[in-house]
Each structure stands twice: as C-alpha cells, then as structure tokens.
Amino acid sequence: MKIPRVCEHCSKPFEAKTVTTRFCSLSCANKAGKERKKLEKEQKEKETLLNKYSDKIAEVQTREFISVAEAKVMFGISKDTLHRLIKRGMVTSVNLGVRLTRVKRLDLEALFTSVEIPSKKEEKAKPNFEVGNCYTITEISEKFNADPSTIYHIIKRNKIPTKKVGSFVYVPKVEIDKIFANT
Numbered sequence: 001m002k003i004p005r006v007c008e009h010c011s012k013p014f015e016a017k018t019v020t021t022r023f024c025s026l027s028c029a030n031k032a033g034k035e036r037k038k039l040e041k042e043q044k045e046k047e048t049l050l051n052k053y054s055d056k057i058a059e060v061q062t063r064e065f066i067s068v069a070e071a072k073v074m075f076g077i078s079k080d081t082l083h084r085l086i087k088r089g090m091v092t093s094v095n096l097g098v099r100l101t102r103v104k105r106l107d108l109e110a111l112f113t114s115v116e117i118p119s120k121k122e123e124k125a126k127p128n129f130e131v132g133n134c135y136t137i138t139e140i141s142e143k144f145n146a147d148p149s150t151i152y153h154i155i156k157r158n159k160i161p162t163k164k165v166g167s168f169v170y171v172p173k174v175e176i177d178k179i180f181a182n183t
C-alpha cells in the first residue's frame with residue numbers, strides 16, 4: 001500500500017505505507033519525537049512554576065516593583081530579555097544590591113501580557129458508595145414517596161452517580177437528600 005503524504009517534520013512529500021505514517025523517515029520521526037518531548041517538558045516546567053507561585057502572584061500583582069524571578073513567572077520572559085529591556089531603558093529598575101534588581105511591574109505590564117494563573121482545580125469529591133451512605137431505589141421510593149421511574153429520571157437529569165450491584169442500584173444519600181430537600 002502506498003499513500004501520498006507530506007512529512008509532518010520536514011514537509012517533504014513521501015509515499016506512506018500505512019494511513020497512520022506521519023513522517024518520511026525514521027530520522028524525521030525521531031527528531032519530531034524529541035521536539036515534542038522538549039515542548040512537553042517546557043510546558044510542564046511552566047505549569048509547575050505557575051502552580052508553585054500562584055499564591056504569590058496575587059500578592060506580587062499589587063506591588064510596584066518586583067524581582068527578576070517574579071517577572072519571569074508573571075510574564076514568562078527570560079532573565080536575559082529582562083536585562084536587555086532594562087539596558088534599553090524600556091523597563092525601569094532599581095538595584096538594591098547584588099541579585100536584588102527590582103523592576104517596575106507597570107512597565108512590564110505595558111510590554112507583555114501577564115500569564116494566566118491556573119486556578120486550582122476543584123477536586124470533585126468521589127461518590128461515597130459505602131453501604132451506609134447509599135440508598136437503593138426502593139429506599140428512595142419509600143422515603144420520599146416517589147415513583148421509581150421518577151427517581152431514575154431525577155438521577156439522570158441531575159447526573160447523580162450510581163453503582164449497580166447485582167439487581168440493586170445504589171445512590172449516594174447526600175445527593176438524593178440534597179435534591180429532595182429542594183422540592
């Protein structure tokens with residue numbers, strides 16, 4: 001089988017042997033793989049840095065002068081870039097001592113878009129399917145005097161997690177109590 005394709009790394013047209021072939025040669029595949037890994041690594045490092053500093057950034061955002069390290073995180077620029085900008089007079093800086101350069105935050109804000117701080121992911125609580133914490137459909141039906149078909153409808157509509165064990169369907173009590181408390 002020969003399929004005309006364009007190499008995703010060097011953009012050279014080639015004949016692929018399978019529909020999933022993406023590169024013209026092993027060398028291109030390897031190079032593309034390395035590039036991807038490098039990008040992934042950079043992305044990860046950036047995220048780690050942001051997560052590490054996310055609390056601090058809020059505080060930094062209120063200060064007139066910030067450190068080089070803080071500028072690096074807030075605006076995603078390198079130390080070298082920053083020093084170049086200072087040299088050119090594009091960013092106001094004060095020197096408080098060795099390695100204690102402070103730069104004017106507003107100058108940087110005018111030049112760069114500050115990076116978005118990832119909001120801490122709200123971890124969704126795992127549904128508790130322990131027996132004492134669950135109702136069966138019959139129990140819900142009896143307790144809240146509701147028809148099983150209505151209950152299934154409510155479960156579906158509210159995307160309530162359920163667990164099926166044999167012929168029983170278990171539903172977390174908290175979820176059901178919450179819904180029937182509002183009716």
Ligand SMILES: [Zn+2]
Pocket residue numbers: 007008009010011012023024025028
């Ligand atoms: Zn290639």
